[in-house]
Amino acid sequence: xxxxxxxxIVLAIAGVFGLLPLGLDDYRLxxxxxxxxxxxxxxxxxxxxxxxxxxxxxxxxxxxxxAYTSGMLAVHLGFNPWLGIVIGTxxxxxAGFLIGVLCLxxxxxxxxxxxxxxxxILHIVIxxxxxxxxxTMGLQVPALMSVYSKTAYFYIMLAALIVTLLIIHRIIYSxxxxxxxxxxxxxxxxxxxxxxxxxxxxxxxxxxxxxxxxAGGLFGHYLLLITPQIPSLDQxxxxxxxxxxxxxxxxxxxxxxxxxxxxxxxxxxxxxEYHVLVFGLVALLMARFFPHGVVGLFKGKR
Amino acid sequence: MPLLEGRQLSKRFGGVWxxxxxxxxxxxxxxxxxxxxxxxxxxxxxxxxxGAFKPTTGRIFFRGVDxxxxxxxxxxxxxxxxxxxxxxxxxxxxxxxxLQVAFxxxxxxxxxxxxxxxxxxxxxxxxxxxxxxxxxxxxxxMEKKKLELARALATNPTILMLDEVLxxxxxxxxxxxxxxxxxxxxEKGLTIFxxxxxxxxxxxxADRVIVLDQGTKLMEGQPGDVVIDQRVIKAYLGE
Numbered sequence: 001x002x003x004x005x006x007x008x009i010v011l012a013i014a015g016v017f018g019l020l021p022l023g024l025d026d027y028r029l030x031x032x033x034x035x036x037x038x039x040x041x042x043x044x045x046x047x048x049x050x051x052x053x054x055x056x057x058x059x060x061x062x063x064x065x066x067a068y069t070s071g072m073l074a075v076h077l078g079f080n081p082w083l084g085i086v087i088g089t090x091x092x093x094x095a096g097f098l099i100g101v102l103c104l105x106x107x108x109x110x111x112x113x114x115x116x117x118x119x120x121i122l123h124i125v126i127x128x129x130x131x132x133x134x135x136t137m138g139l140q141v142p143a144l145m146s147v148y149s150k151t152a153y154f155y156i157m158l159a160a161l162i163v164t165l166l167i168i169h170r171i172i173y174s175x176x177x178x179x180x181x182x183x184x185x186x187x188x189x190x191x192x193x194x195x196x197x198x199x200x201x202x203x204x205x206x207x208x209x210x211x212x213x214x215a216g217g218l219f220g221h222y223l224l225l226i227t228p229q230i231p232s233l234d235q236x237x238x239x240x241x242x243x244x245x246x247x248x249x250x251x252x253x254x255x256x257x258x259x260x261x262x263x264x265x266x267x268x269x270x271x272x273e274y275h276v277l278v279f280g281l282v283a284l285l286m287a288r289f290f291p292h293g294v295v296g297l298f299k300g301k302r
Numbered sequence: 303m304p305l306l307e308g309r310q311l312s313k314r315f316g317g318v319w320x321x322x323x324x325x326x327x328x329x330x331x332x333x334x335x336x337x338x339x340x341x342x343x344x345x346x347x348x349x350x351x352x353g354a355f356k357p358t359t360g361r362i363f364f365r366g367v368d369x370x371x372x373x374x375x376x377x378x379x380x381x382x383x384x385x386x387x388x389x390x391x392x393x394x395x396x397x398x399x400x401l402q403v404a405f406x407x408x409x410x411x412x413x414x415x416x417x418x419x420x421x422x423x424x425x426x427x428x429x430x431x432x433x434x435x436x437x438x439x440x441x442x443x444m445e446k447k448k449l450e451l452a453r454a455l456a457t458n459p460t461i462l463m464l465d466e467v468l469x470x471x472x473x474x475x476x477x478x479x480x481x482x483x484x485x486x487x488x489e490k491g492l493t494i495f496x497x498x499x500x501x502x503x504x505x506x507x508a509d510r511v512i513v514l515d516q517g518t519k520l521m522e523g524q525p526g527d528v529v530i531d532q533r534v535i536k537a538y539l540g541e
Contacts, residue, residue: 175406182403185392192352192386193457194378194407 017158021151029150035262036157037219040164041235042242042254044211047168049240050249051177052204053184054108057236058099058115059212061122064231065092066213067220068126068133071141074221076132081144085217092213093206100205105198119233126228138227141220153222160218161255164211169251171207180204241279245286247293256294303366305330305493306351306382306461311360313346320346321357322517328461333487333494335508335525337501339538342514344497345387348463351495352384353377364461379408383459387466387497389446393439397430397449400438404456411458421456428452428482443470451482461493462486468500476500480507505529513537 045059069091070084103114182190220226246257268275304327313321321343350357353374405417428448513520515537
């Protein structure tokens, strides 16, 4: 595809998205905002899982770090939520960096286990420290604007997704991105060619965690209520399923997966707990027939 | 001062000494062969130099500087490149991208070279120009070996360590590869440290040969002297 065609397509998509809120009722708008939020989470999780091959289970936890940092600053110290989200993003990035430095040396299953542990610990701490976090009651936080408007949130979330995608695009098409792929392909060979494997992974992990923190903060200040549901493993696996079904390791796949699964979830909401079953079925069928996700359908076999 | 020097290198894996007090050196511009029966410790020696693991005892010096504790990427960036006995291309990347990884991480050594033309040059040198945009997983074994070599060259090394690059090749391919390796020294001025089982090739190309057996250095000398040495014959053929 030529660059011109590509830009036209991007422009068309942007146009459709930009005009979307005009024809939608509040409920549909709400679903879209949630879709956009999941798209940020899935795309940033994909940066680590899809491009460096490290499976982290702490992505939802980092979203929680971002959300609670911003929420607590606003509630206890009266910070402006915008500033809170920026700080939350930084704190999530820092947390990612520290965990990365600690366990990315080992990589593989050790990272998965450590992040799983971190995520559970964080969840327990947030639930129990109710004096500061209000536990399962949830932390009521202020909105991002003085007059609450779903349309405004839609544009804010859309902008955040675009910024996220721009950052990820920039990274994966740079020398850093080349190193990500080399490390994922064969880390021994990459190291022998001068790639600092640990640094590459820590960097990917830090950026990815920071983006998750941003998504979490925005989400909290959209719902106006931050609960331990944000940093839960349920959320983590949902993000994982979106990425895998959309197309792990592809640029746009996780975004498609996020929209698909979230909209699907709305349609099958009526079946209550059974919707998990449907998700499992979709994931299974995708894994069997389209191992490269929805994106793999269009690309064909390379 | 030799370009590369190992002093009293030993490496223990559990109860087994894979290397025992081995001394070796490489002078700039030499082609040094490293031979020995299976399990002699040749690849262990390479791995110690390349930083894949630390030797249990002993020290390694590059241009007189101790590099014993350095990581693989540091060693590579200093100018010691290696190939792997079992080829390790990046399967989901094209040949060009495989080389690009080597190039961008060793920029400091590539003074004034731009990566596109030097990639082209290297791929042409090993004969992979037509496969430039092919994914590495789709190459034949011979082509993968060429890519392995090309990628090591793309790091702009001073020393090139080759681990059995000729294994599995036919006579004609061996001759091609031999010319290539000699060309690396004669035209590009590289120093070559070379593990090889194909004795004929070592005889033709090496200036000096080091023989390992069961982790110790059996002998060292001119290729012609090594092959008629009784100890070497015994190590290869038994009593």
